[in-house]
Amino acid sequence: MTTDIPDSPARLRARLRADLAARGEAGRLRTLRVAAPVRVNLADNDYLGLATDPAVLAAARTALENGPLSASSSPLVRGYQSHHAALEKALCAWHGFSHGLIWNSGFSANQAILGTLVSPGDLILADRLVHHSLIAGILKSGATFTRVAHNDLDALDTQLRKPHAKHRIRWVVTESVYSMDGDGPDLARLAALKRQHGFVWMLDETHALGWYGPQGQGCAASSGVVKDVDVFIGTLGKALGGMGAYALFHDHALRESLINHAGEFIYSTYLAPPLAAAATVAIERARMRAGESAAWRDQSHRFREALRQRGWNAPPGDSPIVPIIIGTDAAVLALGQHLLQCGFAVGAIRPPTVPENTARLRISLKADTIWEDLDALMREMERWRESDRAVQ
Ligand SMILES: Cc1ncc(COP(=O)(O)O)c(C=O)c1O
Known part of the structure; x- marks a missing residue:
């Protein structure tokens, strides 16, 4: 390469090495290791041990033996198959929602939903400790974003009382069990705030599944607030022992908008059908063990x-x-x-x-x-x- 042409690969290498060295010096270098027994x-x-549950494994094995292993295409082409539809139905029945949509991961669901359904003119009030995938979606949305002190519903109330443009759609984004703190807000009070202030409520129940709720379906059920949640998020890769995620809605328009506009849904090979088959049985197991x-x-x-x-x-x-x-x-x-x-x-x-x-x-x-x-x-x-x- 002649000396007057900028060597971008070399510059990139130097930039990345400098960053990694700085991380190492700060003791913050992340490294990947194979998990040893x-x-x-x-x-x-895997809170309920369903990743090795015989009934869950048998469901995956049967689906695998009958094939296909892969959805082999986007859900809008041929990827959405009978195992996905059956899982959506089982999830809606378990949680008490009318409409459901399966995602390849909780990260893509959260990023897509906030990035697609929220518009730049909207206001999002999110707990300070919401998961990175929710933050990714919030940033993608371009909406005005205020972080609210962790689990502080008085602070949330104060924010909601502030004057706001009448046309603006306001969102509140919370989890029911926070992934690094293991705590959560008072969902009954959040629902009361919603009735008072009229926001759209997105609730991520990833870490509550299996552990709470009369049938293991999470804290919204145990707090009696299912009807107040507008967007319910659960994942299949934690208590349900497999991989993937889901969103549930009372309003059909939310699901249809995502199918029409969310790139993460439209342009990605869909969840492997055996994982959907396994999740349907995992719900049964979670219910039985509740x-x-x-x-x-x-x-x-x-x-x-x-x-x-x-x-x-x-x-x-x-x-x-x-x-x-x-x-x-x-x-x-x-x-x-x-x-x-x-x-x-x-x-x-x-x-x-x-x-x-x-x-x-x-x-x-x-x-x-x-x-x-x-x-x-x-x-x-x-x-x-x-x-x-x-x-x-
Ligand atoms: C609260 C919460 N939401 C979403 C996710 C992402 O889910 P997934 O692992 O399916 O991408 C996680 C994962 O750690 C999480 O803790």
């Missing part, structure tokens, strides 16, 4: 209590996600590594995924987690704390 897995989101969920929530409550008694910073609650705030990146990485060596996989979460100085362990409790393992985990945490103190 562990004795106790408290790191993933009677046990009071015991799972009780264990979450007791575990948090026990952690606090031992001097750890864990908030009260009963969700499957138990955050233990450690503080520095280095400490959380060292503790996570120590626990892994002792046979426990846990999440070690650092900024920017969580706010600065709140690096944390993220413990995912499962339906089959036994107290003896949690007790052993706490003993190993204590052992690490004592040896860490000894080093200092």
